[in-house]
Amino acid sequence: MTGRWLAATVVGGALLAVAIALALDHAFVLYMENQARTRLAARAHGALGLAEGRIDQASNALIVLASAGVDSCGPKALETMRIAVFESTPLKELSVLDEQGRALCTHVGTLVDTYAVSREYSLPGERIALATARFRDFNDRALRVRLERPSGRSIAALVAIDALLPEVDFEQGAGGKRMRLMFASGETIAARPTGDEGMSLDGSSSLSVRKSSDRFPIEVIAEQSRTALAGEYRDLQFFVRFSAMIALTLGAGLIWMALRRGHDDPAAELRRALHAGEIIPYYQPTVDTRSGRIRGAEVLARWRRRDGSIVSPAHFIPLAEQSGLIFDLTLILMRRAREEMGAAYRQRPQLRLAFNLFAGHLADAKIVDDVKNLFDGSSISTNQIVLEVTERAPLPDLDEARRVIELLQTIGVKVAIDDVGTGHGGLSYLLKLGVDMIKIDKMFIDAIGTERYSLTIIETLVELGRTMKMEVIAEGVETFAQLEYLRLKGVLSAQGYVFAPPVPAAAYLALIEAMEPASAGGLPTLTAASAA
Numbered sequence: 001m002t003g004r005w006l007a008a009t010v011v012g013g014a015l016l017a018v019a020i021a022l023a024l025d026h027a028f029v030l031y032m033e034n035q036a037r038t039r040l041a042a043r044a045h046g047a048l049g050l051a052e053g054r055i056d057q058a059s060n061a062l063i064v065l066a067s068a069g070v071d072s073c074g075p076k077a078l079e080t081m082r083i084a085v086f087e088s089t090p091l092k093e094l095s096v097l098d099e100q101g102r103a104l105c106t107h108v109g110t111l112v113d114t115y116a117v118s119r120e121y122s123l124p125g126e127r128i129a130l131a132t133a134r135f136r137d138f139n140d141r142a143l144r145v146r147l148e149r150p151s152g153r154s155i156a157a158l159v160a161i162d163a164l165l166p167e168v169d170f171e172q173g174a175g176g177k178r179m180r181l182m183f184a185s186g187e188t189i190a191a192r193p194t195g196d197e198g199m200s201l202d203g204s205s206s207l208s209v210r211k212s213s214d215r216f217p218i219e220v221i222a223e224q225s226r227t228a229l230a231g232e233y234r235d236l237q238f239f240v241r242f243s244a245m246i247a248l249t250l251g252a253g254l255i256w257m258a259l260r261r262g263h264d265d266p267a268a269e270l271r272r273a274l275h276a277g278e279i280i281p282y283y284q285p286t287v288d289t290r291s292g293r294i295r296g297a298e299v300l301a302r303w304r305r306r307d308g309s310i311v312s313p314a315h316f317i318p319l320a321e322q323s324g325l326i327f328d329l330t331l332i333l334m335r336r337a338r339e340e341m342g343a344a345y346r347q348r349p350q351l352r353l354a355f356n357l358f359a360g361h362l363a364d365a366k367i368v369d370d371v372k373n374l375f376d377g378s379s380i381s382t383n384q385i386v387l388e389v390t391e392r393a394p395l396p397d398l399d400e401a402r403r404v405i406e407l408l409q410t411i412g413v414k415v416a417i418d419d420v421g422t423g424h425g426g427l428s429y430l431l432k433l434g435v436d437m438i439k440i441d442k443m444f445i446d447a448i449g450t451e452r453y454s455l456t457i458i459e460t461l462v463e464l465g466r467t468m469k470m471e472v473i474a475e476g477v478e479t480f481a482q483l484e485y486l487r488l489k490g491v492l493s494a495q496g497y498v499f500a501p502p503v504p505a506a507a508y509l510a511l512i513e514a515m516e517p518a519s520a521g522g523l524p525t526l527t528a529a530s531a532a
């Protein structure tokens, strides 16, 4: 499950990374095209201004000629025209046309019909008309501006194509850029690169910007191919992609580390296990050394993993204590044991159920409320509850511990000191705490039959128990010889593999069903009901 989750996270992360990379790339293309469009618009605007200026120059020259009375091919008119062409560079030719538009003469006096004229576009409200002129003899074109005279004749000026569009940037298709000046009808007047009248203006492969004149029926289209644009931005795009890759790699690394950390955090894993119900109680019976009857059980925590394996408390109790999870863990075990043992214990009020506490549990009285809430009025009476406090770890505040123990005793709970003989507490510790039971550590039981010193300790503890009215329980009893010795020395209760290891609830229940029939003095029971 965790592996699958991890895989899903990795795949999800990779998809997200790709999506971010694509989005960044897309954003970059948008940025690049936006920049290019702005530049194209500026170019188109400039070019349109130039073309308008040329048309103005030509029409001004024509108006000057008209006011000078030029509408014939007389020597004076020719002279005036020659001067006008000479003074205005973009003017290629001036001519006088008859009423049908046929050329009568040019400024140099030569004859006629050197070019063909396209359709004319007249300016509204003025007597000016624009057209393209195509020379017959050589392959060239010009813009013709014609002014009609009141006589019906007109004078016409040819503006050189080269003068109509700016040179810079658009010559030779530099950077895939092209430009075209045309009539609003779509007919081309001039183009850059020169001769490139048939530019594609295909929106998918190029960017184009169109500007129309407010004053004349002309417009300019500036265009750049997307391939050329990408080429222009190649370095920057590489840089953006490279930075995005680095950022993504870093981000992915950080996410991965965070995931690993979550994965490797044992406290988080224990918390999860706790709330997933993986921490369960096992029960180890305590037995009367003389009668062999079961006196109750000690609840020992087990971690039943999802694969069914059982983890011993040595592997997680220390972590639970350090992380503070031990408080939850203890309550969860108590609640679960109450559910599992309630029915059987209600019928057997003599049976006891012991739970292990840690030193922190005696730092304040919260445990008293917890135990009261859990067991008061439940199937298991507080009189059946034993709480074991280990001597291995020192208690933080002995006076407070004493007070909490007293409070527990007033609600009927018995308190035991666990692992007696192993800690630094010593006898005074035992006496000061005023507990009800002492559990002799397995270490001393193991020494039975081997070491004299341990035997003295067992005898001392039994004697102490007798005088202080504390029950003595021997822990970790593994052999009959040990059991026999303890019985002779007056140890009344024992716990150990010689009777049973810690077992799951079902096994412990089966054991007490077999060995401890429900007591007649109990509450109305199943046994009583079936006997009736």
Ligand code: C2E
Residues within 6 Å of the ligand: 284, 299, 300, 301, 312, 313, 314, 317, 326, 330, 333, 356, 357, 358, 390, 418, 419, 475, 476, 477, 478, 495, 496, 497, 498, 501, 502
């Ligand atoms: P403990 O309270 O001294 O529990 C007795 C330990 O001795 C248990 O180990 C039990 O399985 C083991 N034992 C019992 N009889 C024999 C025997 O004949 N031979 C041998 N070799 N071992 C025997 P376990 O269950 O592994 O628990 C270890 C310790 O973990 C416990 O020692 C206790 O200190 C702690 N612990 C277990 N459950 C809890 C809990 O719910 N809360 C707290 N605070 N500590 C717990």
Ligand code: CA
Residues within 6 Å of the ligand: 298, 356, 388, 418
């Ligand atoms: Ca114990």
Ligand code: CA
Residues within 6 Å of the ligand: 418, 419, 439, 441, 442, 475
């Ligand atoms: Ca112990």
